[in-house]
Amino acid sequence: MKQLTLFKSSLIALALASSSASFAQSFAITHATVHTVTEQGVLENATVVVENGKVIAINPETINADSIIDAKGKVLTPGLIGSMNQLGLVEVSAVSRSRDASDKKANITFDASLAFNPRSTVIPYSRKGGITSNVVAPRGGDDMFKGQTFVADLSGEFDSVRMNNNSVVIDLGAKSKGSRALSLQNLQFKFEDAVKELAKANKKTTNTKDQKEAKEPSREAQVINALLAGEKALVAYADRATDLLALLKMKEQFSLDLVLVGAADAVLIADKIADAKVPVVMTALDNLPGSFDALHVSLENAAKLTQAGVSVALTVNGDTHKLYQLRFHVGNAIANGLSRDTALASVTANVAKAFNLDSGTIAVGKTADLVLWSADPFELSTKVSQMWINGQEYSTHSRQDALRDRYTTPSDMPKAYIK
Amino acid sequence: MQKFLPSLVMAALSVALTGCLQSEQQDEKVVINKNPYPSTYKALPLQTTLIKNATVLTGTGSRMENADVLMIDGKINKIGNNLSAEGAVEIDADGKWITPGIIDVHSHLGVYPSPSVESHSDGNEMSSPNTSEVWAEHSIWPQDPGFQKARAGGITTLQILPGSANLFGGRGVTLRNVPSQTMQGMKFPAAPYGLKMACGENPKRVYGARKVLPSTRMGNMAGYRMAWAEATEYKRAWEKYDTDYAAGKNPAAPKRDIELDTLKGVLDGDILIHNHCYKAEEMAMMIDLGKEFNYKSGTFHHAIEAYKIADTLAENGNCAAMWPDWWGFKMEAYDMVQENVAIVDAVKNSCAIVHSDSANTIQRLNQEAGKVMYRANENGFDIAPELAITWITANAAQSLGLADKTGSLEMGKNADVVIWNQNPFSVYAQAEQVFVDGAKVYDRFDEKYQAKSDFMLGQR
Numbered sequence: 116m117k118q119l120t121l122f123k124s125s126l127i128a129l130a131l132a133s134s135s136a137s138f139a140q141s142f143a144i145t146h147a148t149v150h151t152v153t154e155q156g157v158l159e160n161a162t163v164v165v166e167n168g169k170v171i172a173i174n175p176e177t178i179n180a181d182s183i184i185d186a187k188g189k190v191l192t193p194g195l196i197g198s199m200n201q202l203g204l205v206e207v208s209a210v211s212r213s214r215d216a217s218d219k220k221a222n223i224t225f226d227a228s229l230a231f232n233p234r235s236t237v238i239p240y241s242r243k244g245g246i247t248s249n250v251v252a253p254r255g256g257d258d259m260f261k262g263q264t265f266v267a268d269l270s271g272e273f274d275s276v277r278m279n280n281n282s283v284v285i286d287l288g289a290k291s292k293g294s295r296a297l298s299l300q301n302l303q304f305k306f307e308d309a310v311k312e313l314a315k316a317n318k319k320t321t322n323t324k325d326q327k328e329a330k331e332p333s334r335e336a337q338v339i340n341a342l343l344a345g346e347k348a349l350v351a352y353a354d355r356a357t358d359l360l361a362l363l364k365m366k367e368q369f370s371l372d373l374v375l376v377g378a379a380d381a382v383l384i385a386d387k388i389a390d391a392k393v394p395v396v397m398t399a400l401d402n403l404p405g406s407f408d409a410l411h412v413s414l415e416n417a418a419k420l421t422q423a424g425v426s427v428a429l430t431v432n433g434d435t436h437k438l439y440q441l442r443f444h445v446g447n448a449i450a451n452g453l454s455r456d457t458a459l460a461s462v463t464a465n466v467a468k469a470f471n472l473d474s475g476t477i478a479v480g481k482t483a484d485l486v487l488w489s490a491d492p493f494e495l496s497t498k499v500s501q502m503w504i505n506g507q508e509y510s511t512h513s514r515q516d517a518l519r520d521r522y523t524t525p526s527d528m529p530k531a532y533i534k
Numbered sequence: 535m536q537k538f539l540p541s542l543v544m545a546a547l548s549v550a551l552t553g554c555l556q557s558e559q560q561d562e563k564v565v566i567n568k569n570p571y572p573s574t575y576k577a578l579p580l581q582t583t584l585i586k587n588a589t590v591l592t593g594t595g596s597r598m599e600n601a602d603v604l605m606i607d608g609k610i611n612k613i614g615n616n617l618s619a620e621g622a623v624e625i626d627a628d629g630k631w632i633t634p635g636i637i638d639v640h641s642h643l644g645v646y647p648s649p650s651v652e653s654h655s656d657g658n659e660m661s662s663p664n665t666s667e668v669w670a671e672h673s674i675w676p677q678d679p680g681f682q683k684a685r686a687g688g689i690t691t692l693q694i695l696p697g698s699a700n701l702f703g704g705r706g707v708t709l710r711n712v713p714s715q716t717m718q719g720m721k722f723p724a725a726p727y728g729l730k731m732a733c734g735e736n737p738k739r740v741y742g743a744r745k746v747l748p749s750t751r752m753g754n755m756a757g758y759r760m761a762w763a764e765a766t767e768y769k770r771a772w773e774k775y776d777t778d779y780a781a782g783k784n785p786a787a788p789k790r791d792i793e794l795d796t797l798k799g800v801l802d803g804d805i806l807i808h809n810h811c812y813k814a815e816e817m818a819m820m821i822d823l824g825k826e827f828n829y830k831s832g833t834f835h836h837a838i839e840a841y842k843i844a845d846t847l848a849e850n851g852n853c854a855a856m857w858p859d860w861w862g863f864k865m866e867a868y869d870m871v872q873e874n875v876a877i878v879d880a881v882k883n884s885c886a887i888v889h890s891d892s893a894n895t896i897q898r899l900n901q902e903a904g905k906v907m908y909r910a911n912e913n914g915f916d917i918a919p920e921l922a923i924t925w926i927t928a929n930a931a932q933s934l935g936l937a938d939k940t941g942s943l944e945m946g947k948n949a950d951v952v953i954w955n956q957n958p959f960s961v962y963a964q965a966e967q968v969f970v971d972g973a974k975v976y977d978r979f980d981e982k983y984q985a986k987s988d989f990m991l992g993q994r
Contacts, residue, residue, distance in 0.1 A: 209735070209864035237862060403648040403680055403893055410993050436862035443901065446961030495901060495961045496908045515861075519871040519913060522841050530842075 141166035142506075143178045144487065147186035151477045152193055152464040156456070163191065165483040168506035173479060186487055189500060192459060193475050194247025194269075194484035195442060196466040198428060199350075199376055199396055200435040202241060202249045203231040203267055208434055217254040217261075223338045225262025227253040228279035233271050237436055239513040242269050244439030245492060247484035247504045248277065250470045252284050252350070259298045260285050263338070264350060266472060268484070270504045282348035282374065282470060283338060288358045289408050299361050306369045309339045348372040348470065350396075354379035354408035363391050374469050377432075379409035382416045385423035394426040394469040399448035401432070417461065418452030427457070428466040446493035458493065482506075563779055564787035566795060568804065571671060573721035575710055578973035581623050582606045585953060588627035593634040593927040593942030597920035603632055605949035608972035613943055625967070627953055633923050634943050635690025635950030635970065637930035638896050639808070639855050640835050640889040644694055644709075644717075645670055647678030648893060649989075658697025659704060663741050663748060664761050666729065667793035668704035670696045674717040679987040680893040685711050685976045686984075687897035688952035688965040691722060693934055695730045695835075698810040699740040701748065701757040703730035705796055706808055708934050710970055713985040726806050726935040728832075729796055731758070733811035733820060734866045755819060762827035765797030772798065800829050806935050807832030812866035814842035821850050833933040835889060836860075838867050841877035844884065853885035853933040854878050857895075858905040875903075875925055876910030876917060885932055888925040899926045904959030919959055948972075 142165055149161040151173070164172040164180055204227055206213035215230035231251065241249075248268045255261025265279040287298050312332070332340060341347045349371050351362050359378060366373040375381065376396045381388055388395060397420075401412045413419075420427050429444055431437050445458045453461070467475030474482045483506035490497040499511050521533045583605045590601040590613060602617040603610065611619075645657035656673035659665040674694060684692065689711050696703035706728035709720040733754060742749030748757050771788040778785040799805035807824070811817050811834045824831030833853040834840065838861065840847060840854035847854055856878070861870030871877070879886035888903045890896035907922040931941025940948045949972035952958075952965050967983075968976035977983035 207862055207865055207868055400894055402683060402897075404990065406649050406651070409649075410990070434860075434863050437860070440859065443905075443961055447898070447901075450962040450964060493961055495904045495959060498908075498912055515871050516913075518869055519841075519873050519877075522871070523873075523877060523914065 140182075141171070141180040142182045142184060143180035144184045144186050144191060144485070145178065146188055147191040147487065148188060149173070149477055150190060150192045150459055152460050153476045153478050155478075160188070161191075163477060163485070165485070165503065165506045168483055170477060170479055170481050170483050170485075173477070184487075184501070190488045190490070190492060191477070192245070192486050192488065192492055193463040193477050193481075194486050194502065194504065195245045195462045196248050196250065196472065196475055197241065197246050197438045197441060198250035198430045198466050198470065199252045199264075200249065200431065200438050201254065202237055202251055202269075202435050202438060203233060203235050204251060204253070205435055206232070206235050206237070208436070216252075217256055219256040221253065221255040221262050222258045222335060223260035223262070223283060224334045225253050225255060225260075226265070226280055227251065227262055228265035228267070228276050231265070231267055231276055233267070233273055233275045236514045237438070238269050238271050239511065240436070240515060241438045242502060242509060243499060243511045243513065244441050245486040245488065245499050245502060246438060246441060247486065247502060248472070248474055249438070250281075250466065250472075255284065255286070259287065259301065263347070264470065266470065268504050270507070270509060278472075280347070282350045283342055284350045285352070287351055287353040287362070288355060289406060295358065299358070303365060305339055306343065306365065309336060309343055310369070312336065313340065313343070342371060343369055345370060345372045348374050350374045350376055350470075352376045354406070356380035356383045358408075359384060360387070363387060363393065366391060366393065376430075379412050381425070382411055382413070382419050385420050385425055388420070389424035392426075394428055394465065395420055396428045396430050396466075396469060398432040399429050399444040399451075399453075414447065414451040417448045418454075421453060421457050421461075426465050426468065427461050428469050429461040430466075442493050443495060446495070449493060558784050560779065560782065560784045564775070566790070568799070571669075571718060571721075573723040574716065574718040575712070575714070575721055575723055577608050577971035578712060578975055580605075580608055580971065580973035582619055582621055583625065583949075583969070583972065583974075584617060584619050584622040585625045585627045585632060585951070586617075588630050588632040588953070589957075590632045590943065591634075591920050591923040591958075592944070593923055594944060595920055595924065597918070601632075603943060603951060605951065605969065605972040608949055610943050610945055610947050610949050610951075612945065625953065629956070630966065631954040631956060631958055631963075632943070633688070633900075633952050633954065633958055634927040634941055635952055635968065636688040636899050636926050637934070637936075637941060638684070638689055638692040638890050638899060638926075639833065639887055639930045639933050640891045641684075641692045641694055641893075641896055642697070642891070643680045643684060643692065643893055643896070644674035644676060644678045645696065646893070647675045648680055658699050660697075660699040660740060663700050663737055663746070663757050664702045664793065665696075665700050665704050666702040666761070666796040668696060669707065669727075670694045670705060670730075671707035671717050671721065674707070674709075674720075676714050676717060676720060677987045677989050678893075679990055680896070681711055681713070682985050682987060683893070684896045685968055686965060686978070688900065688954070688958075688968055689896055690950040690952070690968060690970045690975075691931075691934070691936070691940055692896070693728055693808070695728065695808060698730070698732035698736045701732060701737050701754060702761060702797070703732060703810075705805070706730050708936070712970055712975055722936070724939075726804060727796075727799065728808040728934070729800050729805050731807060731809040731811075731820075733809065733816040734813060735864055736810070751816070755823070758820075758823055759826070761797060762801075762823070762829075765794050765801055766827060768794040769798045769801050801827070803830070806830070806933075808835055808933075809833065810835050812836050812838040814839040817852070817854075818843055818846060821846065821852065833885075833887070836867070836891065837878075838870050838874070840886075841871055841874045842869075844878045844881045847878060848881040848884040851883070851885075853887055853929065855887040855889040855930075855933065857891070858888065858902050858909070872906065872909040873913055873915065875906040876915050879917075879921070879925070880915070885929050886925055887929045887933055889930075900954070900958040900963060901961060902926075904961075907959060919957065922959060 253262030708725035
């Protein structure tokens with residue numbers, strides 16, 4: 116399987132390519148239509164210079180780079196960012212031993228990044244969708260806390276986990292057994308109790324004599340404290356408006372960094388969500404009332420929420436193997452009222468903002484995750500022309516292409532001889 | 535029970551007519567009603583309609599520019615340039631595209647409806663590996679809001695199938711996508727029934743876990759063969775009964791078996807096979823199984839590996855219904871290629887179909903077909919929209935045994951028509967107006983033509 120396409124074929128480059136550690140080559144993409152997803156907006160006929168895996172200049176007066184790629188007017192965007200899927204934690208969904216996203220005993224400390232497999236065939240396939248990095252969400256177990264998200268790039272390299280334990284995932288709302296009230300109550304109690312404990316601990320530590328006796332909080336408590344300190348986001352799956360409102364209230368009371376996921380009813384309370392500056396991670400294509408918690412889903416909801424001032428991040432729900440379709444979801448959102456600028460942000464900058472990532476825009480100093488598209492990124496007929504992750508070019512060639520080539524190559528011998 | 539009561543009049547008549555020497559009087563002939571839940575579908579109020587100046591994909595492989603489509607009495611009356619018709623409602627479709635109504639050969643709308651609550655899970659009778667006796671139509675909830683959403687995506691005809699846990703899942707039914715209080719009110723008149731069969735992982739997983747056959751793929755094959763052998767006996771018994779009766783004898787009718795009725799219907803050629811079957815080697819065996827028991831092996835659904843045996847499928851007259859890009863959810867879906875549909879289609883006499891199996895994707899079958907077309911064209915194919923549209927219209931109609939009624943815009947066929955705001959193979963394409971049998975059933979810009987399920991009424 117060809118994982119890498121080297122734009123420089125020197126032996127040095129080859130040696131360096133085996134690890135994505137920073138290396139000194141630089142390149143410039145010229146004559147591109149650059150969608151920065153920053154206040155700079157769209158720059159026509161622009162130049163982006165990359166060095167050491169970062170964007171180091173946009174439209175410099177003189178181009179100083181080892182190699183130059185002429186984009187010939189094509190669209191350059193930040194790499195798309197997937198989120199809330201199990202990329203690298205599942206190879207085949209129904210093959211139990213290829214699944215690592217859940218565990219009955221998982222709790223709030225569950226760090227699934229330890230199981231991340233950069234060699235999963237789902238990764239090069241997902242690159243076809245222009246996705247360069249991804250927020251992986253564990254699915255946890257019986258506990259309402261499903262574990263913590265981690266961020267990985269789609270390079271397929273062994274060092275592709277960029278950040279682990281970056282937010283805490285909780286599942287709230289309708290229950291097939293029991294009441295949704297208990298989860299909300301338990302969450303509230305956890306925060307209240309942690310606040311009391313912290314106050315007690317603070318009191319003790321002011322007294323030097325007690326300092327030695329101050330017990331280190333449990334690992335679970337440390338995570339709750341990180342939520343209270345705003346060091347990690349609380350990423351909450353919830354749909355019904357009452358659940359969303361309860362979460363907004365908790366956010367206010369405990370100053371949480373809250374992210375809503377799914378949020379089918381968000382459109383009923385869009386103003387409140389916008390006022391609270393809480394981002395919503397949602398799928399653009401949900402428009403069936405799948406449950407009594409989701410009677411208000413519509414293809415227009417992404418547009419409506421955005422118009423109300425909510426920062427929307429779009430994601431693909433369901434099976435992780437569908438992640439590559441993200442850009443088509445965006446296209447459909449545009450067809451149903453989402454503005455083009457917001458649409459691109461919804462799979463780049465808005466995701467980065469919601470999960471505190473250093474990517475999602477084309478700006479000096481940012482990670483060089485870039486995609487050059489054959490045309491409109493969201494159109495079905497468009498493909499990825501070239502893509503870079505951490506400033507290094509990667510191919511979109513996948514196992515699927517190898518299979519297609521095998522079965523479309525004429526041969527007198529059995530297909531097994533075609534490789 | 536009436537069929538068991540001897541009718542003296544009938545018996546006397548038959549003696550008189552045949553004029554044979556009879557040692558005994560004939561009991562009334564036992565005839566099985568093949569259509570006990572008949573369609574009550576009627577077209578919605580319709581008018582003569584002339585759609586002007588559109589790009590028309592006919593579904594027969596042609597594309598016409600600035601063309602007009604005339605619908606009279608629910609049928610396609612004419613397609614051409616500069617048509618006129620007295621009293622027709624004219625629709626200016628300048629810049630718009632027209633296609634035949636979209637057909638999905640694989641849907642579970644109504645049997646797995648929204649909301650997907652426990653009491654609505656009616657799509658799979660998972661109580662025995664052979665449930666040929668169940669009919670999906672008996673599970674359909676016509677108020678599934680998914681029907682309305684599918685209509686907004688241009689779906690005019692769809693086959694509702696039972697699920698895939700069983701070797702024989704039961705009968706599928708083909709519906710017109712019109713709102714109705716009853717299943718019968720949606721039932722496509724004179725459409726043949728389908729029989730859902732399933733290969734591979736699902737049956738062996740579900741029944742293997744219960745320690746009953748099948749727990750392996752060879753168990754799957756054994757299960758089919760035993761059932762077809764029994765059905766062959768059953769068919770023979772009925773044929774003997776018919777022959778003997780016709781000869782003036784008074785034979786005892788075979789004991790009626792609702793399960794075997796369906797299998798016999800396949801052997802008689804009345805019921806079409808719709809076979810959930812992902813893998814190349816399994817499809818090849820299912821084709822031979824059909825030959826072994828003398829029935830047509832029909833359409834393979836979810837045929838992820840169809841591209842590996844495209845020639846075999848075409849040679850044997852099998853359709854393959856496929857997704858553009860679903861994969862990886864189980865081992866039998868691991869070898870997906872994005873060009874699958876195109877590779878199958880490229881063989882002479884092929885029947886390649888894009889299907890949904892999803893209440894969500896059914897709303898965008900045009901985009902699903904588009905994805906295949908563009909990916910294939912990036913990799914050596916040269917597929918035009920007029921060909922790609924056949925994957926979701928004419929070929930689908932062929933699979934359902936409805937090629938003489940729908941699936942293409944040809945004179946005399948049912949006027950199932952979609953007007954798109956642009957090339958339907960764009961991500962931005964939307965169906966603006968949808969017609970079933972010449973009657974408008976959906977209009978994106980007119981609430982009057984936007985039906986709403988009872989379930990959604992009054993919700994806030």
